[in-house]
Amino acid sequence: MQLRRLIPALFIQNGLIVRSEDFSIHQIIGNVVNEAARYNQWNVDELIYVDISRHQKYDARRDDHRISSFSSIEEIIQGISKVCFMPLTFGGGIRKIEDVDVRIRNGADKVILNTGAYETPELVEAIASKYGNQCCVISADYRMVDGSPMLFTNMGTRNTGVNVLDWIRRCETMGAGEIFLHAIDRDGKANGYDFETINRACEATRLPVIACGGAATIEDFIDVFLDTPASAIAAGNMFHFTEHSYPRAKRELKREKINVR
Amino acid sequence: MSDRKYLVHPDRPEKIEYCKNCVAPSSSAIPLAFDEEGVCSGCRVSGQRDKVDWEDRKNRLARLLNRYRSKDGANYDCIIPVSGGKDSYFQTHVIKNIMGMNPLLVTYHGNNYTPTGLKNLRNMKEVFGVDHMFFTPSIHVLQTLNRMGMLMMGDMNWHAHCGIFTLPIRVALQFNVPLIIWGEHGFMDIGGMHSYNDFVEFTYRYRHEHLCRGYEWYDFLEAAPSYGESLEKKDLITWMYPSDEEIDRVGVRGIFISNYVPWEANVHGEMVKKEYGFLESEEPFERTYRRMSNLDDMHENGIHDYMKYIKFGYGRATDHTCKDIRAGKMTREEAIEIVRQRDHIKSKDLWRWLDYVGWTEEKFDQVADTFRDPRVWWKGQNGEWVKDNLWDE
Ligand SMILES: [Zn+2]
Numbered sequence: 001m002q003l004r005r006l007i008p009a010l011f012i013q014n015g016l017i018v019r020s021e022d023f024s025i026h027q028i029i030g031n032v033v034n035e036a037a038r039y040n041q042w043n044v045d046e047l048i049y050v051d052i053s054r055h056q057k058y059d060a061r062r063d064d065h066r067i068s069s070f071s072s073i074e075e076i077i078q079g080i081s082k083v084c085f086m087p088l089t090f091g092g093g094i095r096k097i098e099d100v101d102v103r104i105r106n107g108a109d110k111v112i113l114n115t116g117a118y119e120t121p122e123l124v125e126a127i128a129s130k131y132g133n134q135c136c137v138i139s140a141d142y143r144m145v146d147g148s149p150m151l152f153t154n155m156g157t158r159n160t161g162v163n164v165l166d167w168i169r170r171c172e173t174m175g176a177g178e179i180f181l182h183a184i185d186r187d188g189k190a191n192g193y194d195f196e197t198i199n200r201a202c203e204a205t206r207l208p209v210i211a212c213g214g215a216a217t218i219e220d221f222i223d224v225f226l227d228t229p230a231s232a233i234a235a236g237n238m239f240h241f242t243e244h245s246y247p248r249a250k251r252e253l254k255r256e257k258i259n260v261r
Numbered sequence: 262m263s264d265r266k267y268l269v270h271p272d273r274p275e276k277i278e279y280c281k282n283c284v285a286p287s288s289s290a291i292p293l294a295f296d297e298e299g300v301c302s303g304c305r306v307s308g309q310r311d312k313v314d315w316e317d318r319k320n321r322l323a324r325l326l327n328r329y330r331s332k333d334g335a336n337y338d339c340i341i342p343v344s345g346g347k348d349s350y351f352q353t354h355v356i357k358n359i360m361g362m363n364p365l366l367v368t369y370h371g372n373n374y375t376p377t378g379l380k381n382l383r384n385m386k387e388v389f390g391v392d393h394m395f396f397t398p399s400i401h402v403l404q405t406l407n408r409m410g411m412l413m414m415g416d417m418n419w420h421a422h423c424g425i426f427t428l429p430i431r432v433a434l435q436f437n438v439p440l441i442i443w444g445e446h447g448f449m450d451i452g453g454m455h456s457y458n459d460f461v462e463f464t465y466r467y468r469h470e471h472l473c474r475g476y477e478w479y480d481f482l483e484a485a486p487s488y489g490e491s492l493e494k495k496d497l498i499t500w501m502y503p504s505d506e507e508i509d510r511v512g513v514r515g516i517f518i519s520n521y522v523p524w525e526a527n528v529h530g531e532m533v534k535k536e537y538g539f540l541e542s543e544e545p546f547e548r549t550y551r552r553m554s555n556l557d558d559m560h561e562n563g564i565h566d567y568m569k570y571i572k573f574g575y576g577r578a579t580d581h582t583c584k585d586i587r588a589g590k591m592t593r594e595e596a597i598e599i600v601r602q603r604d605h606i607k608s609k610d611l612w613r614w615l616d617y618v619g620w621t622e623e624k625f626d627q628v629a630d631t632f633r634d635p636r637v638w639w640k641g642q643n644g645e646w647v648k649d650n651l652w653d654e
Binding site: 021029031237240242 | 415463470
């Protein structure tokens with residue numbers, strides 16, 4: 001049986017890691033490289049970074065820090081790859097194949113995209129044919145609208161009017177390798193995962209589904225793995241602020257006989 | 262990207278933005294974000310406090326504490342790191358006198374207590390009737406770390422930030438007491454780094470990156486010869502953070518009680534003065550109007566804070582007025598006036614510190630200038646340092 005994965009998902013804004021809530025409130029947590037180094041010590045399965053900067057402005061803000069500033073996404077990826085030895089997925093602002101090239105060339109193993117895939121479906125095919133299907137992760141960001149999970153793009157601001165389950169089926173035919181199912185309504189709310197949509201997404205596709213949005217405690221992870229066939233769970237905020245959060249979560253999952261590394 | 266060449270470039274850096282509600286600048290040393298309305302995350306998170314169900318939080322705290330209470334009374338229930346300040350008093354008041362725990366107080370003594378600060382610290386074990394561990398590293402090593410901290414990162418008090426957040430964890434391991442009670446999460450309080458829903462706890466990464474600025478004892482050991490200083494590994498035990506394995510063995514966990522008990526410094530200050538005989542500084546400070554903060558290090562309110570002004574263009578008067586605006590104790594106009602009068606002052610603490618480490622003022626100024634952040638400072642026509650000011654808005 002496939003090992004199920006637990007993945008920290010980190011959001012970068014203007015060069016710093018932020019805590020995200022409802023895709024709209026962002027509090028600065030700290031340096032991208034320091035964070036990656038700590039996850040490396042914790043031996044995490046893989047890391048997902050999404051750059052949510054609205055402007056291409058990168059600045060680590062302080063010069064009296066041991067880790068100095070960056071001026072571009074390339075420098076950030078390079079800095080992370082130097083301290084981090086697990087698979088890295090990078091996303092944010094990917095609109096053309098050259099954007100993918102830059103990320104892969106600087107150390108990313110996979111890319112993750114949302115708006116780019118919706119607006120330019122050919123891009124998904126292009127990534128799949130150049131780097132293989134497994135390289136292309138689709139971030140299916142959705143909000144519940146009148147009881148249906150609807151796909152949103154442009155950092156959660158634009159309702160496409162497309163049901164996210166239909167979108168996932170289409171992504172599979174376009175050549176995506178994995179679905180990152182992200183519940184915007186639950187982002188940063190610590191109110192638990194959306195089991196129903198996770199289950200329906202897993203029925204809709206043969207692709208691995210990574211569930212994200214709503215984690216408050218380790219029990220939430222256990223519940224997702226027990227009650228849905230999701231192949232991975234991602235969480236952002238909660239990994240930032242409890243000590244050994246990741247290794248502790250792994251231990252608890254194993255104790256529940258969940259098949260994790 | 263910061264680029265040192267802008268230090269002498271005639272073009273000024275991008276304009277500093279100030280919070281529309283308080284007076285926090287975008288050049289803030291602590292993580293602070295502005296929303297679309299131009300209000301800072303510090304103000305937003307402080308606004309959440311009124312919506313928290315504090316009764317529920319108190320019950321959660323009680324449940325959590327009960328899990329750690331010593332079953333047979335043969336060990337301490339928890340550790341409270343204390344400086345002897347008003348926050349230390351408040352923490353001990355809550356944990357010992359309200360929640361009925363038996364804490365061990367632990368103090369990192371950086372050798373520069375003000376006379377009032379020391380009185381407050383000694384008074385604690387009397388008024389609370391608790392055991393208190395008082396720890397002072399070698400003064401020679403402290404002086405060395407003062408000089409090196411100033412040269413490496415423009416901060417003589419690295420040893421204190423690191424020591425305060427390392428010694429109690431070492432004690433927790435040695436005494437086998439897993440629970441550590443911190444007061445408020447400093448960066449959440451001033452900068453709004455986390456939400457009240459996060460129940461944020463103490464982590465190595467927060468300590469390493471934010472409190473120690475990414476430096477550890479081994480960076481000092483390695484750098485010592487290049488600064489003409491001598492340090493050996495054995496001099497630096499106080500600042501060595503335990504390994505993950507050791508932390509796991511005891512299950513050390515640090516909580517911030519500001520997540521469980523409403524935290525309002527002005528209210529606490531008055532309470533601990535009245536109930537426990539806490540003393541404010543007899544002497545006013547030059548760089549801030551508050552008399553009840555940072556009494557544990559006589560260089561903290563003056564020279565250490567002056568370095569913040571040199572680096573980022575603002576000081577503790579800004580931090581304190583931000584807190585008082587959010588607490589509804591001060592208007593933004595009053596704050597601006599206080600900041601205008603206080604933030605730039607080079608206080609007499611400097612001369613005390615120069616004697617302590619054997620430096621001249623000239624040397625200090627030279628070193629300090631190398632840490633001016635080019636996002637904040639530029640040189641005027643006559644070569645003088647210029648920055649944006651709150652009152653020019
Ligand atoms: Zn503010």
